[in-house]
């Protein structure tokens with residue numbers, strides 16, 4: 001059944017393969033160390049050069065000073081070219097990367113706000129044009145202020161939610177998932193509200209609030225009939241008063 | 257020594273037998289909650305997990321426990337023919353033998369008719385491998401469960417939780433879902449040791465050091481079926497090594513990582 005020699009050969013291959021990444025890492029580390037060491041050595045060499053030239057110059061100080069001065073300059077510059085340039089590049093890249101990163105974060109969050117903002121902005125603009133052209137510049141600043149504060153609030157609640165989601169994933173506490181569902185509902189993300197209410201129901205199907213959020217989200221997502229169907233079954237099962245009230249509100253069109 | 261390896265090997269044959277069931281902490285919690293939900297007035301219970309997480313094993317244990325105290329049927333392999341499915345249900349639940357074809361309307365007529373007659377305790381039908389039932393039959397099963405004349409425990413092997421939530425027939429129902437997951441490293445150690453112990457393979461129990469179990473866990477992800485396969489091969493390999501008198505080259509007071517990895521290569525868990 002087994003060809004043990006063949007299997008051992010394959011195993012050896014596998015072992016070698018699995019060590020390749022470590023080999024590459026340690027090799028490149030070695031090379032880096034060597035390069036650093038080499039340049040350090042070079043620097044030291046050049047500084048001893050200067051020293052010796054200074055010692056030599058003692059008998060003829062005036063002339064030598066003029067002679068020495070340019071040489072360290074050149075030496076240092078040479079060193080800079082070889083040694084420092086690549087590391088500077090690297091720094092630039094880092095900066096670029098972080099700069100590139102920031103706008104994308106913003107651009108993700110912007111669209112959320114744009115759902116709400118544009119209408120208000122145009123209203124603002126229209127009103128202003130009618131009243132006076134001069135004042136136009138002032139309100140724009142205040143507009144920016146509003147933008148900023150909203151942005152900050154958003155970030156916080158989003159971050160809050162992600163933190164809680166993280167915690168929830170660890171302990172599966174229905175209280176947390178219900179909180180997430182409610183938060184998402186508040187933020188108008190009914191799909192996620194629906195999902196988390198559903199997850200909450202999975203863990204504990206006797207939480208009134210969770211069923212309420214679940215069916216409310218369903219209505220918001222345009223599934224009124226399904227929501228009523230579920231409410232009906234839930235009321236049958238639990239006789240919940242708040243569910244009955246919600247059912248009435250949905251049926252009368254008060255909640256939509 | 258020969259016997260140890262051979263006996264240990266057979267412990268890891270992939271068979272479902274409720275006598276071989278091993279009590280694992282997390283599984284017993286799930287077991288309890290599944291038993292609880294069966295006693296609740298729910299119509300459908302969804303039980304799912306990745307392939308090889310021990311669902312079928314679990315069901316066989318559950319079935320054997322439940323049937324001491326209540327009416328329960330286990331359909332291990334799906335009955336794909338609709339008429340056949342209704343006929344089996346009619347036979348099991350209502351003790352009605354039906355030789356000709358039985359369609360859904362006829363079956364529902366039987367259910368309605370019986371409704372007025374008796375009010376015995378709701379029987380439970382356990383469906384394993386339910387992902388194989390057609391969407392259509394699944395919908396009918398849902399309608400049958402709506403009559404509350406029979407309760408279904410539906411077992412699916414699905415990888416993505418979201419997938420199941422998305423399924424239409426589960427969305428609108430009041431149902432309970434329970435998931436079975438892969439073992440952690442500690443659980444896997446318990447599993448291996450208890451399994452060997454049950455088969456009186458005491459000598460090989462101590463060969464599984466934490467290091468060896470961790471390596472096994474990293475290869476199988478804690479999946480019971482993959483672990484079975486790996487360990488079966490491992491002991492097979494030890495037997496061969498013994499025959500070729502190579503075992504002396506290996507230490508036998510604990511399982512060698514090399515042997516584990518070679519078995520993993522052989523079973524395909526490691527791709528060379």
Ligand SMILES: Nc1ncnc2c1ncn2[C@@H]1O[C@H](COP(=O)(O)OP(=O)(O)OP(=O)(O)O)[C@@H](O)[C@H]1O
Pocket residue numbers: 269270271272276277278279280283305306307308309310311312313314412413480481484
């Ligand atoms: N609690 C347990 N006790 C003993 N053996 C177990 C246990 N859980 C799993 N196993 C072993 O794992 C193997 C795979 O389990 P099982 O066949 O039940 O998985 P499954 O989840 O039904 O997979 P699938 O989705 O492919 O049907 C079984 O053959 C059994 O030997």
Ligand SMILES: [Mg+2]
Pocket residue numbers: 311312313384385
């Ligand atoms: Mg199975």
